[in-house]
Amino acid sequence: MLHPPSPHSLLPIIGWREWVALPELGITGIKAKIDTGARSSAIHAFDVETFQSQGQSMVRFKVHPLQRDSVYVVTAEVPLLDERVVRDSGGHSQLRAVIETPVDLDGQLWPIELTLTNRDVMGFRMLLGRQAIRHRFLVDSGRSYLQSSKRLHGPKV
Template sequence: MNNEKTAPSQAVLGWREWLALPALGIPCIKAKVDTGARTSTLHAFYVDTFRRQGQLYARFGVHPVQHRSDIVVHAEAPVVDQRKVSDSGGHREERYVIHTAVALGQLQWPIELTLTNRETMLFRMLLGRTAIAGNAVVDPGQSFLAGRIRHPWEAYGAGAPSDP
């Protein structure tokens, strides 16, 4: 079925997808595709800032796999903004904003990400509507249209989780 409003180069996303953030060293992360959220957000369990040649940078740590605090990616990126963002509970928080590229299969495009601790949330990343607009359309009745990753820890060189 051809939808005239969908450009041929646009991806079709389900409501959750496995994405990559190659410039941050994140080969896979399960994201909620959230058209109700304006901004995209990445889980960062710590964020430190520093200056390099006058430019503000954020250095941060990510646990990209849910329930695997032993898997850690440390990354840094220039801070492009600081914004007050409301979470799903209506709480406002000042967050650092970075630019990076998101990859879905063979497609890749630039996005803005805010950094915040999402430790208690089901998804380590939200892909918001400003990152989706013009790049993808969402089929909310589908999941993982770009494919499932059964053992995400393998992408990070980690073994299977041990039973408690």
């Protein structure tokens, strides 16, 4: 017996890793691990500094968007959304700055919350967690770059 298609079958499928852009941060391409085990999304950030500007909490930080490249640096300054205690995969808790910024995955643009943390020793400079992809994509854990291969292969540096 045939069943009508579920709403989930209409969602685009992404791989376990994809190239994304963060246009408001000036990041034209960063390889992101799609991590359904992580609630929140995170990006490798260093020299993180919070400050006040015209009565608004702000955060300034630097990013090395390319893995194994510490020369190419993007500096961003955006409103601080929150500071939260986040537990990493090793069970360690850390207070992190949280921002909201649009993410672009193959032309789809939507806002996500992003925590700022040092991911220098991790395999990916960015994690796209389940809150960011919820109700937008299905994940094929055995494939890579299903959406980003068409358009984006990292920044032109």
